[in-house]
Amino acid sequence: MILGFFFHYRLLHPVHDAYGLWVTSVICEIWFAISWILDQFPKWCPVRRETYLDRLSLRYEKEGKPTELASIDIFVSTVDPTKEPPLITANTVLSILAVDYPVDKVACYVSDDGAAMLTFEALSETSEFARKWVPFCKKFSIEPRAPEWYFSQKIDYLKNKVHPAFVKHRRAMKREYEEFKVRINSLVSMAQKVPEEGWTMQDGTPWPGNNVRNHPGMIQVLLGHTGVHDIEGNELPRLVYVSREKRPGFEHHKKAGAMNALVRVSAVISNAPYLLNVDCDHYINNSKALREAMCFMMDPSLGKRVCYVQFPQRFDGIDRHDRYSNRNIVFFDVCIHFLFFFPSLLFLLSLGKLIFQMKQINMRGLDGIQGPIYVGTGCVFRRQALYGYDAPVKKKPPGKTCNCPRCCCLCCGSRKGKKVKQRDQKKKKMKHRESSNQIYALETIQGGIKGIYTEQASKTSPDELEKKFGQSPVFIASTLLENGGIPDEARPASLLNEAIQVISCDYEDKTDWGKEVGWIYGSVTEDILTGFKMHCHGWRSVYCIPKRPAFKGSAPINLSDRLHQVLRWALGSVEIFFSKHCPVWYGYGGGLKWLERFSYINSVVYPWTSIPLIIYCTLPAICLLTGKFIVPEISNYASIVFMALFISIAATGIVEMRWGGVGIDDWWRNEQFWVIGGVSSHLFALFQGLLKVLAGVNTNFTVTSKAGDDGEYSELYLFKWTSLLIPPTTLLIINIVAVVVGISDAINNGYESWGPLFGKLFFALWVIVHLYPFLKGLIGKKDRLPTIILVWSILLASLLTLSWVRINPFLTKGGLVLEVCGLDCD
Ligand SMILES: O=c1ccn([C@@H]2O[C@H](COP(=O)(O)OP(=O)(O)O[C@H]3O[C@H](CO)[C@@H](O)[C@H](O)[C@H]3O)[C@@H](O)[C@H]2O)c(=O)[nH]1
Ligand SMILES: [Mn+2]
Numbered sequence: 001m002i003l004g005f006f007f008h009y010r011l012l013h014p015v016h017d018a019y020g021l022w023v024t025s026v027i028c029e030i031w032f033a034i035s036w037i038l039d040q041f042p043k044w045c046p047v048r049r050e051t052y053l054d055r056l057s058l059r060y061e062k063e064g065k066p067t068e069l070a071s072i073d074i075f076v077s078t079v080d081p082t083k084e085p086p087l088i089t090a091n092t093v094l095s096i097l098a099v100d101y102p103v104d105k106v107a108c109y110v111s112d113d114g115a116a117m118l119t120f121e122a123l124s125e126t127s128e129f130a131r132k133w134v135p136f137c138k139k140f141s142i143e144p145r146a147p148e149w150y151f152s153q154k155i156d157y158l159k160n161k162v163h164p165a166f167v168k169h170r171r172a173m174k175r176e177y178e179e180f181k182v183r184i185n186s187l188v189s190m191a192q193k194v195p196e197e198g199w200t201m202q203d204g205t206p207w208p209g210n211n212v213r214n215h216p217g218m219i220q221v222l223l224g225h226t227g228v229h230d231i232e233g234n235e236l237p238r239l240v241y242v243s244r245e246k247r248p249g250f251e252h253h254k255k256a257g258a259m260n261a262l263v264r265v266s267a268v269i270s271n272a273p274y275l276l277n278v279d280c281d282h283y284i285n286n287s288k289a290l291r292e293a294m295c296f297m298m299d300p301s302l303g304k305r306v307c308y309v310q311f312p313q314r315f316d317g318i319d320r321h322d323r324y325s326n327r328n329i330v331f332f333d334v335c336i337h338f339l340f341f342f343p344s345l346l347f348l349l350s351l352g353k354l355i356f357q358m359k360q361i362n363m364r365g366l367d368g369i370q371g372p373i374y375v376g377t378g379c380v381f382r383r384q385a386l387y388g389y390d391a392p393v394k395k396k397p398p399g400k401t402c403n404c405p406r407c408c409c410l411c412c413g414s415r416k417g418k419k420v421k422q423r424d425q426k427k428k429k430m431k432h433r434e435s436s437n438q439i440y441a442l443e444t445i446q447g448g449i450k451g452i453y454t455e456q457a458s459k460t461s462p463d464e465l466e467k468k469f470g471q472s473p474v475f476i477a478s479t480l481l482e483n484g485g486i487p488d489e490a491r492p493a494s495l496l497n498e499a500i501q502v503i504s505c506d507y508e509d510k511t512d513w514g515k516e517v518g519w520i521y522g523s524v525t526e527d528i529l530t531g532f533k534m535h536c537h538g539w540r541s542v543y544c545i546p547k548r549p550a551f552k553g554s555a556p557i558n559l560s561d562r563l564h565q566v567l568r569w570a571l572g573s574v575e576i577f578f579s580k581h582c583p584v585w586y587g588y589g590g591g592l593k594w595l596e597r598f599s600y601i602n603s604v605v606y607p608w609t610s611i612p613l614i615i616y617c618t619l620p621a622i623c624l625l626t627g628k629f630i631v632p633e634i635s636n637y638a639s640i641v642f643m644a645l646f647i648s649i650a651a652t653g654i655v656e657m658r659w660g661g662v663g664i665d666d667w668w669r670n671e672q673f674w675v676i677g678g679v680s681s682h683l684f685a686l687f688q689g690l691l692k693v694l695a696g697v698n699t700n701f702t703v704t705s706k707a708g709d710d711g712e713y714s715e716l717y718l719f720k721w722t723s724l725l726i727p728p729t730t731l732l733i734i735n736i737v738a739v740v741v742g743i744s745d746a747i748n749n750g751y752e753s754w755g756p757l758f759g760k761l762f763f764a765l766w767v768i769v770h771l772y773p774f775l776k777g778l779i780g781k782k783d784r785l786p787t788i789i790l791v792w793s794i795l796l797a798s799l800l801t802l803s804w805v806r807i808n809p810f811l812t813k814g815g816l817v818l819e820v821c822g823l824d825c826d
Contacts, residue, residue: 069294071105071272071484072380075262077255078280079113081191083703086122087184088554089280091146093123096278097130097223097237098137098145100287106237107270111258115209115243117199118191120220122184127222127239129180131230136173137287140166143548146283147177149316209243217245217503219265219496238270244503255376256519256526257508263386263518264502267475268495272383273484279377282553285314289550293380296542304392307385307539308531310371311378312363314549317557323773324562325673326555327666334660334667335365361599363543364660370596371541373603374531378551387479388468388516391538391591470511474498522579525572529581532600538591556704559777563724565704567681567688570607574689577604607689610682617679617731618800620763621738627745675770679731680724729778729793732771734800735764 074096078089089110096108112119137145140163144150151174198210209215223239230236244261246252253260259277266272274297276290284290293309296302312332330337337360363372385391460468465476475498478484486495501507508514514521520529531541544550556562576582583592583600592600657667691697739761746757 069102069105069291070274070298071107071270072101072274072276072290073262073266073270073272073383074106074108074276074278075259075266076108076110076278076280077113077258077262078110078119079255079258080703081114081116081118081122081188083705084280086119086188087148087181089119090122090126090129090180090184091148092278092280092283093126093239094130094133095144095146095283095285095287097239098134098287099237099284099290100138101290103235103237105272107240107266107272108237109240109242109262109266111262112209112241112243113252113254113258115212115215115218115246116191117201117207117209118187120209120218120241120243121187123239123241124222125180125183125187127228129176130223130236130239131228132173132176134236135230135232135234136169140169143287144283144285144552145287146285147173147180149283149285149552151177211246213246214248215243215246217500218243219499219503221269221496240265240269242499242503245505247505250505252505253514253521254524254526256514256521256530259526260508260513260518261503263383264470264472264475264507265499267383267478268472268499268502269486271478271481271484271486273482275381275383275386277377277379277381278551279553282313282377282551284550285552286546286548286550289544289546290380292544292546292550296544297380297382302540302542303394304382305394305538305540306371306542307382307391307534307537308371308374309380309542309544310363310374311544311546311550313375313378314552315555316552317554319557322666322669323777324557324559324676325666325669326557326562328670329662329666330660330670331362333364333662334362334657335368336361360602361595366596366599367543369599370535370593371539372543373600374527374534374541376525376527377553383484384482385534385537385539386518388512388518388533389537391540467510468512468517470502470507470513472498472502472507475502520581522581523572523575525569525576528572528600528603529576532581532583532587535596535600536587536590536592559774560722560724561705563677563681563722566677567685567724568704570677570682570685571688573604574607574685575692577607578689578693607682607685610678610686613675613678614683614727614731617675617767618734620760620767621731621734623760624738624742624764669773672770672773675767676728676774679727683727684724725778726792726796728771728774729790730796730800732768732775733793733797735767735771737797739764739768 076089076092076096078084093108093110096106099106110119110123133145133147136142142150199207201207208218218241220241221238222241223236228236242262242265244252244258251257263275266275274294276293278284289311293311296306296309299306313328315327318326361369366372462476465479469476469479474495478486511517516533518530519526520533523529535541556565577584580586583597583604587597657664688697742757742761742764746754
């Protein structure tokens with residue numbers, strides 16, 4: 001590293017624009033230093049991290065720990081039954097109901113933002129089917145427990161199963177499922193027939209959700225302890241349908257708002273101390289995953305400082321070559337990742353200040369620092385961490401006294417007196433507010449007031465609690481219980497009544513919901529913000545990668561959908577970048593570690609790299625068209641150093657990949673898609689984000705379309721027109737034109753011009769190779785050639801080349817200009 005530093009200095013000094021280069025190289029070296037440090041400290045080292053994971057799951061296997069499993073509330077969000085087919089949601093719900101966990105400790109809440117009767121009907125069908133499906137799964141321990149995916153597995157199920165009844169049962173079950181599927185699909189086709197007057201309920205009254213933007217809150221408990229049992233007479237987990245109230249003029253905050261509504265509803269109905277969030281297009285693929293998460297949550301050595309356990313996202317139904325890098329394997333499995341495009345191109349095209357390099361600490365690497373970021377699905381939360389509290393302070397060994405105010409409140413007598421007084425005040429206040437729908441008497445929760453959180457909570461006055469959590473006394477009382485649960489004497493009817501209150505539109509008015517409590521608002525990618533806030537409060541998160549993937553989901557497979565998804569993520573990042581929560585300046589003095597901060601910064605600034613990226617994709621073409629070579633002349637000595645550096649970067653990259661178990665093809669797809677997404681989605685996100693900040697123009701959250709159940713890749717070639725396609729097409733065309741022009745020029749000028757040409761051709765081809773999957777997606781099936789994009793892009797490309805040729809002051813070699821013009825005028 002030090003050597004590298006020295007070389008940089010020696011090397012770059014004589015170059016024309018040395019200053020900018022020097023600065024960038026220093027930044028580079030800092031990154032090198034970080035990776036070096038990461039490798040030196042085994043605690044942060046990915047390999048060590050793996051053994052840590054092993055240790056926990058080993059203990060779990062040996063001792064069956066944790067023996068006492070805590071309750072867990074599971075949230076599924078759906079919004080649009082036309083884009084999120086009810087069958088997919090049904091499968092998600094079935095995999096949850098059949099999970100390998102005590103039934104009385106699981107409650108599944110389905111939030112329906114579309115308020116579609118269709119979703120509701122599909123869900124009640126699902127609950128009926130679950131009565132047969134759940135006992136079947138448990139009896140034969142099948143995996144996965146989402147029927148669609150279980151039955152579509154192409155394995156010989158007779159091989160390992162010796163149970164004689166299994167074959168018969170499986171066949172019967174499969175038939176049942178086919179029938180269930182027919183029922184769900186007939187619901188869907190019925191839904192298409194009832195557009196105008198809207199749905200009616202069985203008794204003829206209109207379905208309250210007919211108007212998606214204006215309807216009351218709806219809650220329906222479909223399964224539960226006291227309710228229906230499965231066909232073998234066993235209990236089933238609770239299943240609750242929730243559609244929050246919608247009124248015109250209220251901001252609903254999309255998924256984050258839906259999640260917060262569920263947090264409150266579940267607090268009133270089951271109040272489990274842990275929560276799991278899965279998107280409707282993801283299902284539980286490993287029925288033991290919840291237990292794995294509990295290993296971390298209840299691990300004494302982690303001391304209740306874990307705010308969430310994130311599982312990596314894995315996907316089904318991705319084309320074999322994963323053309324658009326949907327799997328995101330590099331993000332989920334590599335610790336530290338160099339974006340190779342930068343070092344290779346940018347180092348050599350030394351354009352001074354514009355050069356910069358990206359080195360990302362990804363999920364696995366973060367796990368050695370303060371934990372992975374939250375990616376929106378497949379994540380088990382500690383409920384208390386969502387309530388905006390600080391992480392519990394590490395306990396000092398007895399005998400040591402600490403004077404810091406944080407520790408003091410735990411031991412110091414005079415404060416305790418004050419606390420009791422406050423508690424009495426609270427008691428009075430609560431009694432005072434007692435109303436018909438109040439279920440908890442404070443006395444019943446008094447026993448629960450102990451431990452770290454309640455320590456913090458009891459420091460808060462009742463007024464403050466109300467300002468923070470809103471006006472529901474039942475909800476507030478529930479937040480004071482560290483271990484969750486509902487008092488025995490609570491009546492279900494009044495609980496439901498209270499649950500309706502907490503999903504009303506104005507519940508969050510003038511409270512901390514979405515600001516300090518729950519899922520955080522203010523960006524279309526609520527996930528980054530939510531995790532970030534918790535890390536700022538000093539919590540740590542855990543990355544859990546069980547051998548059998550815990551959750552699996554669907555990903556968009558055609559180019560346009562994928563680019564739109566990336567656009568939305570990038571837009572979210574730009575929004576955060578301009579918000580008060582920007583990790584560059586937010587949360588100093590909190591519990592956020594600086595390397596963790598680096599990574600959060602990286603996750604919000606990356607859309608900006610689209611600008612230099614585009615410049616670097618145009619430069620090779622310009623080189624070829626103008627005959628000017630941008631790479632500075634460097635000495636032999638310098639070029640050797642450059643090569644050495646290049647190789648060292650490549651080597652670290654390869655080592656990181658090996659550690660993560662990522663193949664070269666996955667890595668290469670990632671590189672390619674980084675360029676494709678960079679020059680299209682990231683750029684557009686930047687503009688949209690700037691528009692939003694400067695002019696207040698709002699953009700919509702478009703739900704990512706989900707692949708149907710046809711299993712074929714017909715969608716892969718599906719072409720949808722979008723302006724996102726223009727910049728990469730333009731870049732592609734100018735580079736191809738440049739290559740053609742360059743070669744024909746060399747042919748005209750004879751033998752001696754071939755030498756320098758090769759250097760230039762290399763860069764142009766480098767760009768083209770990166771954009772190749774895009775080209776394939778663009779052309780798709782031959783008959784779908786998108787003329788409109790072609791016209792636009794050729795127009796833009798020729799405009800750019802022409803204008804460059806006109807304004808280029810260096811150009812005196814007239815031949816080339818003619819060449820270019822001749823080509824364009826044809
Ligand atoms: O108003 C809304 C909009 C969306 N959703 C739900 O949000 C989830 C994610 O939406 P999806 O369109 O599937 O987005 P993806 O791009 O596939 O999702 C990724 O990126 C999102 C952030 O943009 C995260 O929230 C997701 O967890 C993550 O999987 C789905 O379950 C939707 O039903 C709502 O509940 N209400
Ligand atoms: Mn999704």
